[in-house]
Amino acid sequence: MSFNFNFNLNETKKAIKLTNEDVIDLLVIGGGPAGLNAALYAKRKGLTTGIIAKRIGGQLLNTSSVDNYLGISQVSGEELSEKYLSHLKELDVGILEEVEVENIHKSDRLFEVLLKDGTVFTSKTLLIATGSSPRKLQVRGEEEYSNRGVAYCAICDAPLFKGKNVIIAGGGNSAVEAAIDVAKFASHVTLVHRSELRADQILIDHMNHQANITIHLQTQILEIIGDDKMTGVKVLDKQTLLERVIDADGIFIEIGNLPSNHLIKNLVSLNERGEVIVDEKNMTSLPGLFAAGDVTQMPYKQIVIAVADGAKAALAANEYMNQNF
Amino acid sequence: MQKMLNEEIQKQLRQVFSEMKEDVTMVLFTEEGECYSCAETMGLLEEVEELSDKIHLKKFDLNKDVEEAKKYNIEMTPSFVLLNSKGEYEGVKFNGIPAGHEINSFIPALIEMSGVKQEVPADFEARVAKIDKPVNIKVFVTLSCPHCPGAVQKAHVLAMLNKNIEGEMIEAQTFHDLSNRFNVSGVPKIVINDKIELVGNQPIEEFLAQIEAL
Incomplete structure (x- = not known):
C-alpha cells in the first residue's frame, strides 16, 4: 500500500494575526476565494486590510480537483487555497482564523464587527464574502440520520x-x-x-x-x-x-448551496433566493458595505468568478474610500 | 523500501524542525503478523527521526512490551505517543499512520512538544488548568479530510495544557471496528470520554465547554 502526504507549511507557519488596534480601511469577512483576493487587491492599493474567517479556503477545501482554472490545468482545491494563502502572507495581510462574527453594525460612518469572543473590530468599509453552505434535502430522516449515514x-x-x-x-x-x-x-x-x-x-x-x-x-x-x-x-x-x-x-x-447571509440579512436587500443584492461595483444597499462571491446574486458560482468578484469589490472599496474619507 | 517523504517535503520539514527548542521522543507500538500500515508507520517515523537531531524514535511491540504499552494506554497498532524532553507523556497520541492530510497534525504536534507553544489566551489556559478529572478526547479522521488536522491539533493542544487530558487521533479506516462502535460516518468526529460526541471541526472553546460540563 502507498500513502501520499499533503504537507502544508501554512499549517505550521501561521499568518500575521489581525489585531483590532486601529480602524481598518477594508475589513473582509470570509476566507474563500472572493475574500482572499479582495484582501490581496486592497493591500496592493495601499489600504489597510485584514481577513476574519472561520477557515481559510472556504468551500475550496471540499473540492477534490479543480480542472477549469485558466493557466492551471489540474490542482486540488486545497493546493489552490494554499497558493492563495502563501501569496497573502508574502504581502503581510493580517488574518484572524477560526473565529465567528456575532454581529455587524454601522454607527455614523464606521462599521463595527463584534466577534463571538467579545472582540470588536472597526473599519471604514466592510466586505462580506461569507459564501454559502450545503443545501439540505429537507426530507424526513435527514436530521435523524445525520452522521449515521x-x-x-x-x-x-x-x-x-x-x-x-x-x-x-x-x-x-x-x-x-x-x-x-x-x-x-x-x-x-x-x-x-x-x-x-x-x-x-x-x-x-x-x-x-x-x-x-x-x-x-x-x-x-x-x-x-x-x-x-x-x-x-x-x-x-x-x-x-x-x-x-x-x-x-x-x-x-450535493444539491447546491444556500447563501450564508445571516450576518447582514437585516441590513441589506436580498433577492428571493436570499442572495445579497449588489450593484455592478459590488456595493450592497448599505453604503460602504460590499459583498462578493457566492453570497451575492452573481450567477454561476465558480472559483474563478468568485476570485474576480473579490478583486472588483476591493477596487470599488478603494474608490469609495477616496470619495468618502 | 522507497522513501515515504519525497525530497521536497523532506526539505520543508528540515526547515520547520530547525525551529524546535527541546528534544522530542516518538514511542511507537507495532505488532507482528497482520497489522494494517504498521510497516509504513514505522517507515514514516524513521524518516522523520532522520530529519532532525532533536527527534528520537523508540520502537516497541504491543504484545511483547506489555509494561511499556500500559504506560501510555496503548491497545491497538500502529499507535505512537510523543514524549517531551524530560521523557514525560503529555497525552499526545496518534493511532494509525498520520499520512495524507494528517501530516498536518503530526508535524505541529512535534514542534509544540519541543516547547514552541501556540499562543493561548491567559483566561483560556487558566480554565484548562482547572480540569481535574481524567479526560480522553478521540478524534476520528480520514486521511483525505482537509478539516480533520485542525480538530486533532486542538485535542493535542488541550492535552499539552493539562496532564489530565489525553488527545488521540484515530484513523477511521485503520480502526474500522472502533469507528463502527462510535458510528463514525462523518469526520472529523470528536468523542470525549467515550460519551460526548461532536461532529465536524469545532472551535477549541467548544471542546473546553464540553469538557467543563463533564
Missing part, C-alpha cells in the same frame, strides 16, 4: 463507506464529482436526481465510464429511512409515479 463532504467521508452502497443526491457538478470520488471506495453508487443532469459533459462522461455507478433521473427523494443507522431512501419515480425504496448505507447530499 447522511453526509455532506464527499472527499472527507468517502473512505468511511468502503465496500458499502451509497446514494448521491443531486445532478450538478458537485454531485457528479462526488459520485466519482465515492465510487473509488463504495461497492456501488447510485446517483439520484429529481430532474436531468446539469453537470459538465466531461464529468458526466467520466461518471458513465465507472462500472459501479447507476443513475436514476426524474427521481425524487421522499424520505431517508433506517433503524439505528440509515438503510435506504424512499423515492418517487416522477414518470411512473410509483414509490420505491433504494437500499443504501449512506447518502451524500
Whole structure:
C-alpha cells in the first residue's frame, strides 16, 4: 500500500494575526476565494486590510480537483487555497482564523464587527464574502440520520463507506464529482436526481465510464429511512409515479448551496433566493458595505468568478474610500 | 523500501524542525503478523527521526512490551505517543499512520512538544488548568479530510495544557471496528470520554465547554 502526504507549511507557519488596534480601511469577512483576493487587491492599493474567517479556503477545501482554472490545468482545491494563502502572507495581510462574527453594525460612518469572543473590530468599509453552505434535502430522516449515514463532504467521508452502497443526491457538478470520488471506495453508487443532469459533459462522461455507478433521473427523494443507522431512501419515480425504496448505507447530499447571509440579512436587500443584492461595483444597499462571491446574486458560482468578484469589490472599496474619507 | 517523504517535503520539514527548542521522543507500538500500515508507520517515523537531531524514535511491540504499552494506554497498532524532553507523556497520541492530510497534525504536534507553544489566551489556559478529572478526547479522521488536522491539533493542544487530558487521533479506516462502535460516518468526529460526541471541526472553546460540563 502507498500513502501520499499533503504537507502544508501554512499549517505550521501561521499568518500575521489581525489585531483590532486601529480602524481598518477594508475589513473582509470570509476566507474563500472572493475574500482572499479582495484582501490581496486592497493591500496592493495601499489600504489597510485584514481577513476574519472561520477557515481559510472556504468551500475550496471540499473540492477534490479543480480542472477549469485558466493557466492551471489540474490542482486540488486545497493546493489552490494554499497558493492563495502563501501569496497573502508574502504581502503581510493580517488574518484572524477560526473565529465567528456575532454581529455587524454601522454607527455614523464606521462599521463595527463584534466577534463571538467579545472582540470588536472597526473599519471604514466592510466586505462580506461569507459564501454559502450545503443545501439540505429537507426530507424526513435527514436530521435523524445525520452522521449515521447522511453526509455532506464527499472527499472527507468517502473512505468511511468502503465496500458499502451509497446514494448521491443531486445532478450538478458537485454531485457528479462526488459520485466519482465515492465510487473509488463504495461497492456501488447510485446517483439520484429529481430532474436531468446539469453537470459538465466531461464529468458526466467520466461518471458513465465507472462500472459501479447507476443513475436514476426524474427521481425524487421522499424520505431517508433506517433503524439505528440509515438503510435506504424512499423515492418517487416522477414518470411512473410509483414509490420505491433504494437500499443504501449512506447518502451524500450535493444539491447546491444556500447563501450564508445571516450576518447582514437585516441590513441589506436580498433577492428571493436570499442572495445579497449588489450593484455592478459590488456595493450592497448599505453604503460602504460590499459583498462578493457566492453570497451575492452573481450567477454561476465558480472559483474563478468568485476570485474576480473579490478583486472588483476591493477596487470599488478603494474608490469609495477616496470619495468618502 | 522507497522513501515515504519525497525530497521536497523532506526539505520543508528540515526547515520547520530547525525551529524546535527541546528534544522530542516518538514511542511507537507495532505488532507482528497482520497489522494494517504498521510497516509504513514505522517507515514514516524513521524518516522523520532522520530529519532532525532533536527527534528520537523508540520502537516497541504491543504484545511483547506489555509494561511499556500500559504506560501510555496503548491497545491497538500502529499507535505512537510523543514524549517531551524530560521523557514525560503529555497525552499526545496518534493511532494509525498520520499520512495524507494528517501530516498536518503530526508535524505541529512535534514542534509544540519541543516547547514552541501556540499562543493561548491567559483566561483560556487558566480554565484548562482547572480540569481535574481524567479526560480522553478521540478524534476520528480520514486521511483525505482537509478539516480533520485542525480538530486533532486542538485535542493535542488541550492535552499539552493539562496532564489530565489525553488527545488521540484515530484513523477511521485503520480502526474500522472502533469507528463502527462510535458510528463514525462523518469526520472529523470528536468523542470525549467515550460519551460526548461532536461532529465536524469545532472551535477549541467548544471542546473546553464540553469538557467543563463533564
